[in-house]
Amino acid sequence: MKKPPYYDLTGNIIIRLLVGMVFLSEGIQKFLFPVADGAGRFAKIGIPHPDFLGPFVGATEIICGTLLVIGLITRLVVVPLLIVILTAIITTKIPMLIGKGFWATAHDGRADFSMLMGLIFLLIYGAGKYSLDNRLFNRKTA
Numbered sequence: 001m002k003k004p005p006y007y008d009l010t011g012n013i014i015i016r017l018l019v020g021m022v023f024l025s026e027g028i029q030k031f032l033f034p035v036a037d038g039a040g041r042f043a044k045i046g047i048p049h050p051d052f053l054g055p056f057v058g059a060t061e062i063i064c065g066t067l068l069v070i071g072l073i074t075r076l077v078v079v080p081l082l083i084v085i086l087t088a089i090i091t092t093k094i095p096m097l098i099g100k101g102f103w104a105t106a107h108d109g110r111a112d113f114s115m116l117m118g119l120i121f122l123l124i125y126g127a128g129k130y131s132l133d134n135r136l137f138n139r140k141t142a
Helices: 011-032 039-044 050-070 074-100 102-108 110-125 132-137
Strands: none
Touching: 011 050, 011 074, 011 110, 039 050, 050 074, 074 102, 074 110, 102 110
16 A cells, blocks of 8 residues: 655654643643642633542543653544643633733743644644554555
């Protein structure tokens, strides 16, 4: 089977590492600093059941971020991270846009926007050549 032209792009690993490491770091911080970044922050912005969802989202970010870094089941783990980042944008950036305007939101939302675009890229193009997905699922047949 002929591989698509984007298959040999090595840039996928850069996007994977960028997005994976940010989510991994954010997930760990939800446990290290629960008042500022976990359940306390969730309660402050009105997310229901913050004592459950704070650790749940943190664990999701740690697990999925790690899987992105190593490039395992990449397209699958992008889906829960898309839900996480879209929820973050809806609950924090949309109210900011209404209250503080475009430029304040653009400044504070640049990381969220970058993560969203990185996740969409990985959903479309996958983990790339240097990943466990490639090693496990794209073996050449003799």
